[in-house]
Amino acid sequence: MMNSFFGYRRAQGLPGTRNLVAVIPSVFCANTVARRIAEHVAGAVAFCHPVGCSQVGLDLELTARGLKGLGKHPNFYGVVVVGLGCERFRPAELAESIAATGKPVEILVIQEEGDSLKAMDKGIRMASALAEQAALQAREEFPLSEFRLGLKCGGTDATSGLAANPALGWVTDQIVAAGGGAIFTEVTELIGAEHILAARATSPAVAEKILTTIGNMEKRLAAATASVAIQHRTALVSPGNEDGGVTTVVEKALGGIYKAGTSPVHGVLDYGQYPEEQGLYLLDCVGHDGEAVTGVIVSGCQAVVFTTGRGTPTGFPGVPVIKITGNNVCYDQMRYNLDFNAGAIIQGTPIAELGADLLEKVLRIASGEPARAELLGHDELFCVTRI
Amino acid sequence: MIKGLKINPRDNVAVVLAAVKAGDNVEIATAAETLILAAKEDIAFGHKIALTEVGVGRAVIKYGEEIGQAKVTIRSGEWIHLHNLDCRRGHE
Numbered sequence: 001m002m003n004s005f006f007g008y009r010r011a012q013g014l015p016g017t018r019n020l021v022a023v024i025p026s027v028f029c030a031n032t033v034a035r036r037i038a039e040h041v042a043g044a045v046a047f048c049h050p051v052g053c054s055q056v057g058l059d060l061e062l063t064a065r066g067l068k069g070l071g072k073h074p075n076f077y078g079v080v081v082v083g084l085g086c087e088r089f090r091p092a093e094l095a096e097s098i099a100a101t102g103k104p105v106e107i108l109v110i111q112e113e114g115d116s117l118k119a120m121d122k123g124i125r126m127a128s129a130l131a132e133q134a135a136l137q138a139r140e141e142f143p144l145s146e147f148r149l150g151l152k153c154g155g156t157d158a159t160s161g162l163a164a165n166p167a168l169g170w171v172t173d174q175i176v177a178a179g180g181g182a183i184f185t186e187v188t189e190l191i192g193a194e195h196i197l198a199a200r201a202t203s204p205a206v207a208e209k210i211l212t213t214i215g216n217m218e219k220r221l222a223a224a225t226a227s228v229a230i231q232h233r234t235a236l237v238s239p240g241n242e243d244g245g246v247t248t249v250v251e252k253a254l255g256g257i258y259k260a261g262t263s264p265v266h267g268v269l270d271y272g273q274y275p276e277e278q279g280l281y282l283l284d285c286v287g288h289d290g291e292a293v294t295g296v297i298v299s300g301c302q303a304v305v306f307t308t309g310r311g312t313p314t315g316f317p318g319v320p321v322i323k324i325t326g327n328n329v330c331y332d333q334m335r336y337n338l339d340f341n342a343g344a345i346i347q348g349t350p351i352a353e354l355g356a357d358l359l360e361k362v363l364r365i366a367s368g369e370p371a372r373a374e375l376l377g378h379d380e381l382f383c384v385t386r387i
Numbered sequence: 388m389i390k391g392l393k394i395n396p397r398d399n400v401a402v403v404l405a406a407v408k409a410g411d412n413v414e415i416a417t418a419a420e421t422l423i424l425a426a427k428e429d430i431a432f433g434h435k436i437a438l439t440e441v442g443v444g445r446a447v448i449k450y451g452e453e454i455g456q457a458k459v460t461i462r463s464g465e466w467i468h469l470h471n472l473d474c475r476r477g478h479e
Contacts (some may be wrong), residue, residue: 157433158402158432158434159433161450162392162394162402188407190475191453191476191477192452192453194474196452214449216475218476220476221477221478222477222479225478227478234478236477236478242469244433245402245431245432245433245434245435247435247454247455247467247468247469247474247477248453248454248455248473248474248476249474249477250474250476251449251450251454251455252452254449254450254452255450256452292455309433329435346392346404374393376448
């Protein structure tokens with residue numbers, strides 16, 4: 001069994017599986033400047049988003065935690081923070097929190113530079129200098145204990161719970177047993193599985209937190225689906241899930257938790273929080289593909305495995321999102337969007353056999369082999385969560 | 388013969404592993420026995436077939452857990468989906 005990967009050493013925390021320059025706007029007003037900076041620099045990626053101002057309370061706090069977690073992420077050698085200047089989420093707060101991890105950070109404020117053209121010119125030079133430094137770094141070998149995998153499913157069908165999620169669960173258990181970490185989330189889709197997860201908690205306090213987290217999300221959903229006027233907007237599973245044989249949210253949950261294997265649940269993470277230790281963690285975030293994948297990444301996952309039955313092409317800038325299916329028909333139809341087929345499990349191939357192949361694929365991608373979503377430039381999944 | 392998968396011994400449904408036409412026999416093998424069940428209607432790949440009769444309001448069980456309740460009496464061999472299975476979790 002493959003038990004190491006090649007990554008980029010960082011001053012603090014886990015190594016990166018990619019070595020890019022992140023250009024992060026502190027507010028959406030800086031999006032175009034950030035995007036154009038990244039377009040001009042090989043090895044830079046921009047993270048445009050719709051937030052950073054005119055928000056209050058927890059909503060603004062989630063934006064701050066999400067963008068800070070992104071900037072700290074080990075896949076980014078360095079960061080250019082692009083602010084407008086008058087926004088509520090201060091660019092200096094973002095830059096300082098990233099700099100605390102020891103990585104190089106530049107800060108660019110459009111209103112201070114004069115206009116967007118001047119800001120772009122300066123920003124391109126900043127990002128180029130960082131990209132040049134990054135290019136000098138070589139990959140080094142790291143054990144599985146230095147790896148943290150994000151777990152996600154989307155476009156679920158009946159095969160997800162039978163093949164793709166069990167294969168991923170096997171991988172999760174191997175990583176955790178080797179001292180590594182994994183994070184699962186999609187709390188909107190854990191309803192009905194909370195007792196199973198709570199029974200796997202490492203302490204009564206963690207069990208209580210799991211039950212509270214899922215209970216609070218269920219209350220949120222119940223409030224959102226209560227309006228008589230919009231009863232046609234209350235389905236908790238998608239039409240594609242239904243066509244694929246998944247009837248209820250509980251059925252989806254029970255199939256979904258297979259991807260978290262059988263390991264103990266060490267704790268529940270808040271949005272943007274990096275775990276202090278390795279092991280398996282639940283992240284408090286919704287099931288929306290973009291918000292959930294962003295969530296596990298801004299908690300430090302260096303790669304994400306995304307299981308699908310219906311098929312989905314999406315990706316995340318600068319962090320590999322590895323697509324696997326348990327549906328042979330989906331694999332044939334969407335071959336170029338999918339990295340791995342676990343469908344043979346349904347025909348009787350042992351989960352451990354397919355799981356070992358999947359782990360090898362994950363570690364090869366962690367070591368630099370491009371995931372299909374990366375090859376095709378898919379970047380839809382960056383999506384800061386809101387309340 | 389088309390196979391059906393009973394995931395947990397407690398389940399009262401199986402997942403059909405190929406599309407089934409009404410009248411087709413479905414073979415469901417478990418550690419204890421092999422059950423041959425005639426489908427009462429067409430069932431798409433991955434969808435659920437009832438292994439026993441499930442009375443109105445009674446639990447439909449998959450993965451060894453209740454996934455919802457029968458909206459009408461479901462007979463053995465019938466397709467189980469939105470028309471006869473309801474789950475109120477997340478709604479109230």
